[in-house]
Amino acid sequence: MNPTITAFERSPDRGNGLARDMRVRWALEEVGQPYEVRLLSFKAMKEPAHRTLHPFGQIPTYEEGDLALFESGAIVFHIAERHAGLLPGDAHARARAITWMFAALNTVEPPIFERSLAMILERDEPWYEQRLGALEDSIRKRLGDLSRHLDDGDWLDGAFSAGDLLMVTVLRRLNGSGMLEEHPNLAAYVARGEARPAYKRAFEAQRAVFTAASS
Amino acid sequence: MNPTITAFERSPDRGNGLARDMRVRWALEEVGQPYEVRLLSFKAMKEPAHRTLHPFGQIPTYEEGDLALFESGAIVFHIAERHAGLLPGDAHARARAITWMFAALNTVEPPIFERSLAMILERDEPWYEQRLGALEDSIRKRLGDLSRHLDDGDWLDGAFSAGDLLMVTVLRRLNGSGMLEEHPNLAAYVARGEARPAYKRAFEAQRAVFTAASS
Numbered sequence: 082m083n084p085t086i087t088a089f090e091r092s093p094d095r096g097n098g099l100a101r102d103m104r105v106r107w108a109l110e111e112v113g114q115p116y117e118v119r120l121l122s123f124k125a126m127k128e129p130a131h132r133t134l135h136p137f138g139q140i141p142t143y144e145e146g147d148l149a150l151f152e153s154g155a156i157v158f159h160i161a162e163r164h165a166g167l168l169p170g171d172a173h174a175r176a177r178a179i180t181w182m183f184a185a186l187n188t189v190e191p192p193i194f195e196r197s198l199a200m201i202l203e204r205d206e207p208w209y210e211q212r213l214g215a216l217e218d219s220i221r222k223r224l225g226d227l228s229r230h231l232d233d234g235d236w237l238d239g240a241f242s243a244g245d246l247l248m249v250t251v252l253r254r255l256n257g258s259g260m261l262e263e264h265p266n267l268a269a270y271v272a273r274g275e276a277r278p279a280y281k282r283a284f285e286a287q288r289a290v291f292t293a294a295s296s
Numbered sequence: 297m298n299p300t301i302t303a304f305e306r307s308p309d310r311g312n313g314l315a316r317d318m319r320v321r322w323a324l325e326e327v328g329q330p331y332e333v334r335l336l337s338f339k340a341m342k343e344p345a346h347r348t349l350h351p352f353g354q355i356p357t358y359e360e361g362d363l364a365l366f367e368s369g370a371i372v373f374h375i376a377e378r379h380a381g382l383l384p385g386d387a388h389a390r391a392r393a394i395t396w397m398f399a400a401l402n403t404v405e406p407p408i409f410e411r412s413l414a415m416i417l418e419r420d421e422p423w424y425e426q427r428l429g430a431l432e433d434s435i436r437k438r439l440g441d442l443s444r445h446l447d448d449g450d451w452l453d454g455a456f457s458a459g460d461l462l463m464v465t466v467l468r469r470l471n472g473s474g475m476l477e478e479h480p481n482l483a484a485y486v487a488r489g490e491a492r493p494a495y496k497r498a499f500e501a502q503r504a505v506f507t508a509a510s511s
Contacts, residue, residue, distance in 0.1 A: 136445035137403055137438065148388045154402055155395035173363045180370035187369055187401045188352055195410065202430075208423040215417070223352065230351035 083115045084145040086156075087131070088290060090120040096291030097256075098284045101153040102141040104250045106286055108157045108243065110279035112164035120290060154186045157243050167243040174239060181237045181244025189227065190251045192219040197254055220260060228264035235273060249274030298330045299360040301371075302346070303505060305335040311506030312471075313499045316368040317356040319465045321501055323372045323458065325494035327379035335505060369401045372458050382458040389454060396452045396459025404442065405466045407434040412469055435475060443479035450488060464489030 086109075088102035102118075109116045125131055127138045134142040135151040142149065143156040150156050158179070161167035168175050196216045203209050227248075231237060236245045252271050255261045261268045274280055301324075303317035317333075324331045340346055342353045349357040350366040357364065358371040365371050373394070376382035383390050411431045418424050442463075446452060451460045467486050470476045476483045489495055 132441075132444075137399070137441045139403075148391060150391055150395050152395050152398040152402060154398040155391070158394060158398075159391050176363060176365055176370070176374050179373060180365050180367050183367040183369040183373075183401065184352070186398065187367060187405070188354075190402070191406045191409070194406070206423065206426070208421060208427060211421070212427075226347075226352045229347075 082146065083117050084109075084143055085117040085119055086144075087119050087121050087134070087140045087142045088287065089140055090122045090125075090290075091294040092287070092291050096288040098250075098287055099254055100140065100287065101250075103283060103287050104153045104247060105141050105143065105156045105160070106283035107246055107250070107280050108160045108167060110282045111246070111277075112160060112166045114160065114164060118286075118290070154182060154247060157247060158182060161243040167246065169240060169242065177238045178242035178244045181242065182247050185244060185247035185251045189223050189248065192216055192223065193251060193254050196220060196258075217258075217260065220255070221263070224260060224264055224267060228267050231266050231270055233266065236270075241277075245270075245274060249280075297361065298332050299324075299358055300332040300334055301359075302334050302336050302349070302355045302357045303502065304355055305337045305340075305505075306509040307502070307506050311503040313465075313502055314469055315355065315502065316465075318498060318502050319368045319462060320356050320358065320371045320375070321498035322461055322465070322495050323375045323382060325497045326461070326492070327375060327381045329375065329379060333501075333505070369397060369462060372462060373397065376458040382461065384455060384457065392453045393457035393459045396457065397462050400459060400462035400466045404438050404463065407431055407438065408466060408469050411435060411473075432473075432475065435470070436478070439475060439479055439482060443482050446481050446485055448481065451485075456492075460485075460489060464495075 086102055086105050089100050092100045094100055106116070121131060121140060126135075126140065131142075132138055134144070134149050137151070139151070141153055141156060142151045143159065144150075150159055157167070168178050196213065199209070199212055199216060203212060206212075236242065237248060238244065249271050252261060252267065253275075261271060275284075301317055301320050304315055307315045309315055321331070336346060336355060341350075341355065346357075347353055349359070349364050352366070354366070356368055356371065357366045358374065359365075365374055372382070383393050411428065414424070414427055414431060418427060421427070451457065452463060453459065464486050467476060467482065468490075476486060490499075
C-alpha cells in the first residue's frame, strides 16, 4: 500500500514548488516510492478531521497504514531512514547529513521564511523597509557562511543527502531576490538540486495540481 | 572518552538555561552520559578554528572521537539514537517522537525566537508595540494548537521523549511573558519538564558557568 500525503488544493505559490509537500514528494521520488496525494482546501486544513493528523492545521501530512506523521522534516527523515539513497550508510556521515537537515530547517530557513511572510503581511506597515533590510542582513549572513562551507563542493557533505534536499528547498524561496546570485556556488548548488530527475518529477507533480485547480 | 560540547563563556541569558547548549546538556543527563564543556567567547565563536566545527559560528557543537556535529536538534537526536531513554523502541512511536522534535524547532520555535530577538533589537523602534503584538498573535496560535493537542496528557505523545525535551526548551523562552499561563496545561507541561532530575542537573551546570564568569 502506498503512503498518502496531503497538499494544498490550490497552492499559494501558484505551483512554484515552495509549499512543503514539495520536499516530501522529492524525497519519495529520490527513493522510488510511489505515493497518493489528498488535496485540502484552506478551510479543510483547519477542521478537526485534519487536525487529528496535524495539530497545527498545516500540510503536508504522511499516512502509511496506521502511522500518521506531520512536519516535512520529520517525514523526509522517515522516508530517508526506510529507503536507501537519502542518508549515507557510514554512521558518522549519516549523523552529519542529519545535522544538515536540522541546519536547513532551524538555522537557514527561519529568516528566509520570515522574509516571505513579511513581504505578504507587512508590506503596508510603517516598519516594512527597515524590517526587510534587517531580515536580508540576517539571510546574507547565513548565505555567506553556507557558501564558505560549500566552497567548490557539489553537496554539503560528500554525496547528495536529505540534508541537501531540505537545504535546496529552503534556498529556492530566495528565487527572484538576487541574494542567491551573490554567491555563485550557492546558485549552482540550487540548480544542481533542481536538475535531479527526482526533483523534476516531484516539481511537475505539484505543478500539475495547481494547473488543474486553475483551469 | 566523554564527548565535548561547546557553550558560551558568558551566556547572554545570564544563566537562565535559554542558550542552546542547555538542550544538549539535558539530553546527556537524561541518558547518563558524562561530558566535557569547552567555553567560547563571542569572538572565538566567529574564528576559523570554531567555524570548522560550526559553519554558522554558533554554539553548541559536539565532538566525540573524530565525529563533529553542530545544531542542537541534530546533537540531541544523535544522543537519543545511541542511548535508551529519549526515543521509544516502537517504530511508529519513535517516528512520532521525531516528528515532535521537528515541530518544536521548525513550527513552534521560529515565532518565539523572533519575539526574543525583536525585544532586544527593536525595542526603541516606533513600531515596536505593533510588531510585538503581531508576533504574539502568531505565538498564541501555535500555543492554542499545542495546548489542544496536549490536552490532559503529561507529554506530547505517550512517554517523555526528545520531542518533549526540545519543546520544553522552546516554550521556556516565553517565561515571564504570561502567554504560557493562558494555557494551564502548557505551563504545567513546562514545569513537569523542569522538575526532571536530569533537567535540574543540566540547568545547574550551565548556571554555574555564568556564575563563575560573573564572580
